Amino acid sequence: MTSTPDTDIVARPASRRYGGLALTGLASALGAAVATALAAAPAGALGVTFEIPDGGETIPVAGFAVVTAFFSVVGVVIAAALLRWSARPADRFLWTATALTALSLIPPFLAGAAPATVATLIALHLVAAAVMIPALTRALRSRSA
Template sequence: MNSTKDTGVVAGPASDRTGRPHRFRGLVGTGLAGALAAMAVTTLAAALLHWGARPAARFVRTAVSLTVISFVPAVLSGASTATIIALLALHLVPAAVMIPILARSLGRRQDAPAA
């Protein structure tokens, strides 16, 4: 009943799964670094807006610059053209809505008399 035939099959991890955990950890690390950098830049921008002259104009320049910078990872991702366009649209649509609204509210705050 015992067979000594060698079938050549070796048990081991599937070859398509070896790179996924490492890639996922790299993606999480990159996302965390990006979130921390965005938080630092946002805090700095808020401080400049709060204590600077003409906060609405400074906000618009800062927000537009950061929106353009946010395009870089999407373009460099190596994704398909449709995915890149979708990612860019997902940055542009909120920016096109939020930047003018927030700039108007800063402009009203600037015109209001100091308390």
């Protein structure tokens, strides 16, 4: 009976696995924040009001970037947790992020905003998801292999 000595087994250091994921995630979060702000600005210039009827407040373009960055970082944390505790982190992240994106499309309908505002808010959610989900899924696939 032969055994493989422990010195023959090479594992990727945890700091490299999570550090690379964090770097990819933060860069993607920045990209998603910029993308949503760049998409919101022309919509506002075309007459879409980002006014919330209940409070009468208007969402500023910078607000889209800040909220997108925050929830993108939440996505990076979810990805890191799945990398740590899941046997198939990329698949689990893809399903989780897709489900959370679908859930995020509900509040714009409930806010009572104008139809153009609702459509733009949904589009902005999808822009952020289109940046974050593929980037983190690819990063998880390369780190869990």
